[in-house]
Amino acid sequence: MTKTAWVFPGQGSQEVGMGVDFAQHPDAQTKFEQAEAILGWSILDIVQGEASQLSQTLYTQPCLYVVESILVDFLRQTHPQPDLVAGHSLGEYVALYAAGVFDFATGLQLVKRRAELMDSAAGGKMAALIGFDREQLEQAIQQTEGVVLANDNSSAQVVISGTPEAVEAVLGQIKVKRAVPLSVSGAFHSPFMAIAATEFAQELAKIEFQTAKMPVLSNVEPNPTTDANLLKERLNQQMTGSVRWREICLNLAELGVEKVVEVGPGKVLTGLVKRTCPNLALENISSISL
Incomplete structure (x- = not known):
């Protein structure tokens, strides 16, 4: 069987209308309703609204997390489980959800707080x-x-x-x-996010991570692990640490991955994988045929 990695894009890949094509599916409806209860606003309203609003960090990150997580749910029913997962910045939260490290609601609560803190950052x-x-x-x-x-x-x-x-x-x-x-409010993935990262760490400390069902390659440390404590520690460093995506791509190839599936809107990550590892097979999944 082909050794496969699922990868999940982050901020910058959002698209107006993403997720609308499967919004009427009962399972997706449940997730959208659950998200509205947590966020206090509707994902579907935002993704069908103005691009300028969708591109605001406060909205972008929860919208991407919810849409990509619903795609994960569908893929679990139609595709073999991936051998490894990774996500770019915000996408790492979807990778952890896909690996069973936390449930949908827990991940969204973390993403909501992350988006609020990053949106409030200024001066960078x-x-x-x-x-x-x-x-x-x-x-x-x-x-x-x-x-x-x-x-x-x-x-x-x-x-x-x-x-x-x-x-x-x-x-x-x-x-x-x-x-x-870049149109961002602050100097993301740098030491200038230290205050926001300290506040976020308090939220993260409340969450119990589970052992991952498949290895996860983290942004700050692109070596695969399933260890719950290590994954949590790496996520805790992510807001101030660099996104080492080039190394993630190289490690996927070294680990014997033959195919990379980008789950989410756009083709940013498969484009980056192709540049670094041109011999890997690539697939993009941004919607599911119902």
């Missing part, structure tokens, strides 16, 4: 860089206080995060084919 800046010299970039970051490599997505695409001054200083020191400022 993030920029995506495409086409650059990695050695030159790493040297510039090392020499510039107040900026870090937040997302190591592939050899040719990363995100830096920090103070606006520090981010601009790095951009002024390197040659880059394209630099795209």
